Amino acid sequence: MSSTPVRFLTGITTSGTPHLGNYVGSILPSVRASLTPGVQSFYFLADYHALIKIDEPERIQRSTLEIAASWLAAGLDPERVVFYRQSDVPEIPELTWFLTCVTGKGVLNRAHAYKASVDKNMANGADADSDVTAGLFMYPVLMGADILMFNAHHVPVGRDQIQHIEMARDMANSFNHRYGEHFVPPQAVIEESVATLPGLDGRKMSKSYDNTIPLFSSREQLKKLIAGIKTDSRAPGEPKDTEGSALFQIYQAFASEVETQALRQAYADGIAWGDAKQILLERIDQEVAPMRARYQHLIEHPEEVEALLLAGGKKARAIATPFMAKLRNAVGLRSLTTGATQAKPKAAKSSLPAFKQYREKDGKFYFKLADAKGVVLLQSLGLESPKTAGVSIGLLQKDGACALTALADQLKPVEDPAAVLAALDALRAEAA
Numbered sequence: 532m533s534s535t536p537v538r539f540l541t542g543i544t545t546s547g548t549p550h551l552g553n554y555v556g557s558i559l560p561s562v563r564a565s566l567t568p569g570v571q572s573f574y575f576l577a578d579y580h581a582l583i584k585i586d587e588p589e590r591i592q593r594s595t596l597e598i599a600a601s602w603l604a605a606g607l608d609p610e611r612v613v614f615y616r617q618s619d620v621p622e623i624p625e626l627t628w629f630l631t632c633v634t635g636k637g638v639l640n641r642a643h644a645y646k647a648s649v650d651k652n653m654a655n656g657a658d659a660d661s662d663v664t665a666g667l668f669m670y671p672v673l674m675g676a677d678i679l680m681f682n683a684h685h686v687p688v689g690r691d692q693i694q695h696i697e698m699a700r701d702m703a704n705s706f707n708h709r710y711g712e713h714f715v716p717p718q719a720v721i722e723e724s725v726a727t728l729p730g731l732d733g734r735k736m737s738k739s740y741d742n743t744i745p746l747f748s749s750r751e752q753l754k755k756l757i758a759g760i761k762t763d764s765r766a767p768g769e770p771k772d773t774e775g776s777a778l779f780q781i782y783q784a785f786a787s788e789v790e791t792q793a794l795r796q797a798y799a800d801g802i803a804w805g806d807a808k809q810i811l812l813e814r815i816d817q818e819v820a821p822m823r824a825r826y827q828h829l830i831e832h833p834e835e836v837e838a839l840l841l842a843g844g845k846k847a848r849a850i851a852t853p854f855m856a857k858l859r860n861a862v863g864l865r866s867l868t869t870g871a872t873q874a875k876p877k878a879a880k881s882s883l884p885a886f887k888q889y890r891e892k893d894g895k896f897y898f899k900l901a902d903a904k905g906v907v908l909l910q911s912l913g914l915e916s917p918k919t920a921g922v923s924i925g926l927l928q929k930d931g932a933c934a935l936t937a938l939a940d941q942l943k944p945v946e947d948p949a950a951v952l953a954a955l956d957a958l959r960a961e962a963a
């Protein structure tokens with residue numbers, strides 16, 4: 532067992548003001564998870580992602596401040612977690628390019644967000660890619676880089692993001708297949724109970740539907756917004772349905788089992804909608820009120836948030852910079868003067884001695900070492916498995932003379948030990 536902690540990572544796109552849906556679906560669970568012992572958490576502001584949706588610089592800046600302040604007000608301890616801004620880690624866009632080069636274009640064609648845009652264009656009789664930026668198309672790769680940069684095991688996300696995590700897994704596997712084991716394929720973690728919170732109109736609470744309740748509304752604003760939650764026309768005294776009631780579902784996301792049960796009973800007993808809304812207002816306000824002062828303070832002191840994010844960015848880069856150096860080396864972006872770069876030109880390969888493994892009619896497995904001209908220097912006896920042969924070759928390559936002695940009972944008598952050792956040396960130099 533390794534003692535590596537389990538790594539959690541999640542990001543929020545800095546494209547708007549955090550709302551109750553973000554709070555119960557992402558902010559709250561991530562703050563809770565960060566308190567779990569044995570867990571290392573990475574939480575970040577996905578501002579590169581915001582550029583895909585938003586071309587208003589002030590809005591991105593404002594949203595970054597608001598989301599960071601929300602996370603902090605909700606109790607995120609930046610000492611305990613790595614809390615950073617995506618754009619403070621320039622290794623992420625670099626990794627995006629590496630992953631771009633191992634991701635099939637066809638895979639990206641099938642990404643939900645891109646496909647939805649294409650389908651909409653087609654339905655309108657427009658060109659398939661009309662108004663679709665390459666940024667939207669590449670969204671899943673940037674997200675893959677976010678996750679793989681820190682080799683996160685678990686990624687808490689909403690249902691709509693599962694496909695992206697699966698794509699990140701594929702990217703990890705494709706890269707590993709080509710360049711060796713560098714990435715951990717991540718897994719999505721879905722909070723079943725809170726995956727989607729309905730908005731004012733009953734559809735999913737989302738910036739794009741303009742049906743959200745901002746997390747840090749004042750009590751008065753909160754009251755006004757809650758008054759606007761869609762209900763049916765049943766009069767006070769008439770029993771009401773909890774099923775399909777946005778008001779009930781929002782309440783449930785904040786309330787305990789017991790509180791939820793009490794409201795369910797009140798619905799059955801015909802509570803007036805106005806009274807139900809009052810109960811919801813009190814419950815949300817009770818949750819948010821203790822955080823308001825901290826939130827307000829941070830919004831008024833952006834320099835404090837900035838300092839925390841810069842410190843977090845440093846922690847993130849302490850991991851990302853050396854990891855990226857390793858990845859650059861793995862793909863062949865290397866100094867021309869070091870180690871593996873000394874790789875001889877291809878033609879030189881044939882001037883090297885070589886091991887060969889093969890099977891004979893007797894069903895046994897053999898290996899031999901021949902020099903560049905094909906003269907056999909070392910010949911094994913028949914072995915029971917290809918694995919034994921492989922292990923012996925490995926030992927000879929690694930330990931030279933020592934291995935030659937140790938493996939004597941697998942080998943035919945060696946005629947020219949000096950030539951064998953020279954050949955093994957040449958192979959070692961090549962591999963270094």
Ligand code: TRP
Pocket residue numbers: 540541542543544577580673674677678686687688692
């Ligand atoms: N795409 C996510 C969203 O819009 C935000 C995000 C960006 C993210 N990178 C991520 C989430 C990496 C988890 C992991 O909600």
